[in-house]
Amino acid sequence: MPQGRALQSTMALFSANNVAAVNDSDTRRAGCFLTGIPGLEHLQIWLSIPFCSMYVAALAGNGVLICVIVSQPRLHGPMYVFLSMLASADVLLSTATMPKALATFWLGSSHISFDGCLTQMFFIHFLFVADSAVLLAMAFDRYVAICSPLRYTAILTSTVIGKVATATLARSFIIMFPSIFLLKRLHYCRVNVIAHTFCEHMGIARLSCSDISVNVWYGLAAALLSTGLDVILVAVSYMHILRAVFHLPSRDARCKALSTCGSHVCVILLFYTPALFSVFAYRFGGRRIPRYVHILLANLYVVLPPVLNPIIYGVRTKQILEGAKQMFSKLAKGSK
Template identity: 50%
Template sequence: MSFLNGSRLTPASFILNGIPGLEEVHLWISFPLCAMYGIAITGNSGLMYLVYSDEALHRPMYIFLALLSFTDMLMCTSTLPNTLCVLWFDLKEIDFKACLAQMFFVHTFTGMESGVLMLMALDRYVAICYPLRYATILTNPVIAKAGLLTFLRGVMLVIPFVFLTKRLPFCRGNVIPHTYCDHMSVAKISCGNVKVNAVYGLMVALLIGGFDILCITVSYTMILRAVVSLSSAEARQKAFSTCTAHICAIIITYVPAFFTFFTHRFGGHSIPPHIHIIMANLYLLMPPTMNPIVYGVKTKQIRERVSKILLKEKDSSSHNI
């Protein structure tokens, strides 16, 4: 441990203790996490390649989907390799600065995930409520600016987490009961006053999650009104079908996120620590794992493109035989 300003203690490194109470089954827990990570990387890489390579998918809906896939890959990669090192090889030590960097990336990419889901809801709103102006409203420059602003919003709001954590004294030790460096998990092991950290964390959650959910709710309220006013049942079904994959993605993302956020702050001792940590890992892994599957199953255009690729591969392999 090294002294800072003569009075405050800053550890050279932290010890990530994994999942307290389940140390004996760390290896077994790591297998499903590793499998989910493999599916997430493969599925999201495939979706990004599909959107990039097929000109028919160079439309706002699929560009936002590619952005979501890119964000998903970065989000789970910011923690999973480190988590697997802790669970598999007992490599628990992480440098203090590396811990702060991981904290920054985790919260930036989770904030960006929420922002992209909000942009996708606005995309569906424009597509259904203003179909004739869809291409002129959501141009490529508009999409690029929206994506950049979403990223910058996350960066600007998350940077204070790093400085608020860096100022804390860690005189009670450096062992974090977690598999990765989460803002409140690190702050809670400090012997200093973490009230500012907790209040600012809540404020960021409201500014990002609260704002995005409000926009999503308003968008879908307007979509519902527009769809209900359609005369044909077939037209209503077709309009709703373009939203089902996105609604599933919202549920997959926000349910574990809210569970993790609220139990971390208000759950107290009523929920065992290992449940907190397992849910915190699933909260970063579930969306990247499930989103490619959901969009692959629910989106007709993606299903058709995947089927064409598989048929081409089958034909080429049969010709080679």
């Protein structure tokens, strides 16, 4: 297949011109090389333009969103606190991947140390799991707001929100930290070239000549017990929300409730759809789906939702839009 020959030639070029890891000590000392997007090397400069634009837009949009929420006391409610947590995780997730990818595209700076690769892998997966947990918390927030509106302030207190934030970070750490040791225990004796724009768990594991079945099963279990479980709980929450909405007495109340949840549903679809498609296509698509499609999708799901989330909430949420106008008007007056 042309795609397979392109990947083989790319790996051969990297191994010939850079470092071939022939044993465990060489790999750990020499580090790894990221190929970028195999099969699309001739387009990487052009592909870097939209990716760079999206990354800058993600930093700007989420930065503004966080500043608006922090600067406006009336936006310190549970929903907006969770939204600021989502924006923070989005910025960190895109920053963990895009700068290195752009350096590979523009400067050919494909080398990364072994420990650096493990660190990048940990933070990418850690932040992805945290993102998913925040979306679950936001779904619970909407569930309480619509199904138990009179108990909303009593249930979602500042103490509860603090515990949710702590649990989100703790769960992500507990799930992803063992993956570092699962990778460190392996014996590496193959070419140290990762056909990707960033380091991820199975990409590193496949450089090993040891049995990686534990890594495979652990990765699958971690995905099912974190993101998979979150998807199920979010779906259950919205089933209850829709049932409660359609039992509301007036049409205006139903429209207002659906509009309130609309922004969150859009964000959920933006986050989970490309991520789950990428996971299932990677596991079950086999060679029918070119490798570069997997890598492009992987890059999209770490940069596209961070770009669109602030736009969705800024346009659909009146309080945030008004808060942004007030913040910029104060800045404009202060600069005069």
